[in-house]
Amino acid sequence: GAGVSQSPSNKVTEKGKDVELRCDPISGHTALYWYRQSLGQGLEFLIYFQGNSAPDKSGLPSDRFSAERTGGSVSTLTIQRTQQEDSAVYLCASSLILGEQYFGPGTRLTVT
Amino acid sequence: KQEVTQIPAALSVPEGENLVLNCSFTDSAIYNLQWFRQDPGKGLTSLLLIQSSQREQTSGRLNASLDKSSGRSTLYIAASQPGDSATYLCAVRPRGSNYKLTFGKGTLLTVNP
Numbered sequence: 239g240a241g242v243s244q245s246p247s248n249k250v251t252e253k254g255k256d257v258e259l260r261c262d263p264i265s266g267h268t269a270l271y272w273y274r275q276s277l278g279q280g281l282e283f284l285i286y287f288q289g290n291s292a293p294d295k296s297g298l299p300s301d302r303f304s305a306e307r308t309g310g311s312v313s314t315l316t317i318q319r320t321q322q323e324d325s326a327v328y329l330c331a332s333s334l335i336l337g338e339q340y341f342g343p344g345t346r347l348t349v350t
Numbered sequence: 351k352q353e354v355t356q357i358p359a360a361l362s363v364p365e366g367e368n369l370v371l372n373c374s375f376t377d378s379a380i381y382n383l384q385w386f387r388q389d390p391g392k393g394l395t396s397l398l399l400i401q402s403s404q405r406e407q408t409s410g411r412l413n414a415s416l417d418k419s420s421g422r423s424t425l426y427i428a429a430s431q432p433g434d435s436a437t438y439l440c441a442v443r444p445r446g447s448n449y450k451l452t453f454g455k456g457t458l459l460t461v462n463p
Contacts, residue, residue: 242393269449280354281439281453294450329393338384339451341394 240264242342244330250348251320259315259345263332270313271339272305276326284328287313288335320349352377352444356454363430364462371425371457373440378418381443384451385414385425388437397438398425402445430461 243262251257263270272284283297287307298304302321307313317324327346331339353376363369373383382401386394398407398414400423406415413426427434437458441451 244393271450273451273453280455281441281451283450283452286449288449297450331394336381336449338396338399340396341386343393346391 242330242332242340244328244342244345246345247343248346248348250350253322253349254319256316256318257320257347259317259328259347261313261315261330261332261342263311263313263330264340265311267332267334267337267340268310269333269335269337270307271331271333272313272315273329273331274299274326275329275344281329284315317347320347322349325349352380352442352452354440354442354452354454356438356440356457358457359455360458360460362460362462365430365432367430367461368426368428369430369459371427371438371440371459373423373425373454375421375423375442375452377444378421379445380418381445383414383416383423384441384443385412385423386439386441388439388456390436394439427459430459432461432463434461435459 245260270287273281275281286294302318305315327344329344331341333339357372384399385397400416411428416423437456439456441453
């Protein structure tokens, strides 16, 4: 079946603008995760959804970052007032509860 | 705090060679360990997942082992091919927060024809 999809694949934005990144998980996967991969850094966890609720938002780097999930499916990660340090690849993954995580292709965000 | 280290950071080998990638983690209280492959500009592809109760998993030319007590895992690639060139990432799922993965920084593998 279809894997995890993310859109857009690339996003270039000016500093100070807001951006929305979208993730479509594998159908039936109740768990959804957002990670960030910065140049030269490892992957860092941002937020986890179980259904539509986010029991762990501890990885969000600042209050400019927020995420929501609707209908237990699609998730949107929003970054307000983007800064240059937000430039990174944002990866989404989904899984069954405690199952293997399957990753999407990522969204490459460049803030100029 | 769980930390994951991968050695070496980069590895270059001639085609056909067998090779081992290493991963170590500081806290042995893990739920499972996963090896991923990442091609340039792409997302992550899961290669092997080892549950904490298992010692190894095999898929084709890949074999991953887990020694939880010593906090180590290895990924063995047999008869390497140029198509194996990629970054290989190791990630553990800690028992304390058993949903998020903690990643190493990866090993960049280059297999030369």
